[in-house]
Amino acid sequence: MGIYRELARNPGVVRVLISQLTARFPFGMLSIILLLHIQLAYGDYTSAGIVLAAQSVGQAISGPVSSRLMGRLGMRPVLALTSLLCAALLVAIAVAHLPLAITAGLALLVGLTTPPVTPAVRTLYPKLVPGNQLAGLFSLDAAAQELIWVMGPVVAVLVSSQFGTAVGLCVAAGFMVVGGAWFILSPSVGSVKIPRSQRGLGAILRRPTVVISTVVGFFFVASFAAIEAGIVAAFTPAGDGAGHGSIESGIVLALFAGGSLVGGLLIGHRAMRPWSLLLRILMVLAGTLLCLVSLNIWWLGTVLFLGGLGTAPAFAAISNIVSSTVKFSETAEAYGWVGTGQLVGVATxxxxxxxxxxxxxxxxxxxxxxxxxxxxxxVAAAAMRWLPDLKGRHIEPLPETGTLTIPLP
Structure with missing residues (x-):
């Protein structure tokens, strides 16, 4: 655990870590709140699925595009504009009961204006700490991210059950604005400039590791969104028109988050091997399958806690893969594609x-x-041949230039 004490000694690390966690927290709330809000407004989950699908389309477009724009316009302008627009659209969905087609259009715009906080912060990390501490920082970030993806739905369910889904959407918008401002105003964000990539948009997808990380992230996060919705449904009484879930679902999801947090702190900083990603995914799969044995609250909480031990370490592995196999000028776009995969996975x-x-x-x-x-x-098993072996290596981006061999006449 000494690695985390060393990380805290680096200037700016604690503020960046906490502020970006606050700015990204709404991403973990939105899928459940939108699911509940639209189901309540239109009377069925299929309508909610349409709205979430529209949001996912917007996110698929915005992720790599907004990340690349940070290299042209700077981090602060892009993050500030998208945060304000996205928050305003969420409030509009919360307060206005509109036809389903118009609501789906607003959800599409929510996706298009999703702030690129994830690629921004993961581009910053290699500039904040030395290479021998980067694995530990990615591990800590992954544990924090699990608080977003697992604790976010807990907060969403609790707020929605007590005050209504419209208030829940407004709370998510508040986190986005306040957390975004805190992160954007961090000195580290202003001091790091992302070089312009010399290749066209999407060229980074020629790197197998970026494609692997994006696809794995999509399915991994999609599985969490599905089981979170299932847990909420399991503890929602039949015929409950409010559709708000209950405190039991919050307890189960909190235990899931606890397992992930413990796993991230104990396992995530360990040197990644080519088989590490697969092993961590299988841990989560085992816990999920055991949920089918019983829907008892304590059984679900126990098996999801155990399965959650592999969650944050898997996210840390994905970050390690990207950071060690792409150039710094391409890091933001690479994380943009990975982030898009994860955000679309939530909605899907x-x-x-x-x-x-x-x-x-x-x-x-x-x-x-x-x-x-x-x-x-x-996917992780099939891709093992392309994954890096980081045992005994520092994690650092590839050099911007390579050696050019000129043949002698």
Whole structure:
């Protein structure tokens, strides 16, 4: 655990870590709140799936584009504009009951204006700490990210159940503005300039490790969104028109987050081997499959805590893969694609879970989650030959220039 004390001694690290966590926290809330808000407004989960799908399309477009714009316009202008626009759109969805098509259009704009906080902060990290501490910082970031993806739905369920889904959306917008401002005003954000990439948009996808990280992140996060929706449905009484879930679902999801936090701190900073990503995904898959044995609150909490031990370490592995295999000028765009995969995964997993809940109840969403994790594990196993072996190595971006061999006449 000494690695985390060393990290805290680096100037700016603690502020960047906490502020970006606050700015990204709404991303973990939105899928569940939108699912509940639209289901309540229109009377079925399929309508919620349409809105979430529209949001995912916007996110798919915005991720790499907004990340690349940070290299042209700077981090602060891009982050500030997108944060304000996205928050305003969320408030509009919360307070206005509009036809489904218009609401879906607003959700598309929410996706298009999603602030690129994730690629921004992961581009900053190599400039904040030396290479021998970067694995520890990615591990700590992954544990914090799990608080976003798992604790975010807990907060969403609790706020929505007590005050309504409209208030929940406004709370998410508040986190986005306040956390975004805190992060944007960090001195580190102003001091680091991302060089312009010399290649066209999307050229980074020629690197197998970026494609692997994006695809794995998509299925991995989609599985969480699905099981979170299933847990909420499992503890929502039949015929409850509010659709707000209950305190039981919050307890189960909090235990899931606790397992991930423990796993991230104990395992995530360990040197990554080519098989590490697969092993960590299989841990989560085992916990998810065990959820099908019983929907008892303590059984679900226990097996998800155990499965969660592999969650943050898997995210840390993805960050290590990207940071060690791309150039610094391409890091923001690479993380933009990875972030897009994860954000689209949230919306897609929630949408699939919504349809499954309508068809088969809470167990249907758990089956969807397990299926997504199984595909994720297959991808990680098939991609093992391209994954780096970081044992005994410092994590640092590839050099911007390479050696040019000129043949002698």
């Amino acid at each position: 997993g929630s949408a699939l879970a919504g349809v499954a809940i309508d068809a088969a109840g809470a167990p249907g969403a758990i089956v969807v989650s397990a299926a997504l994790l199984l595909v994720c594990a297959i």
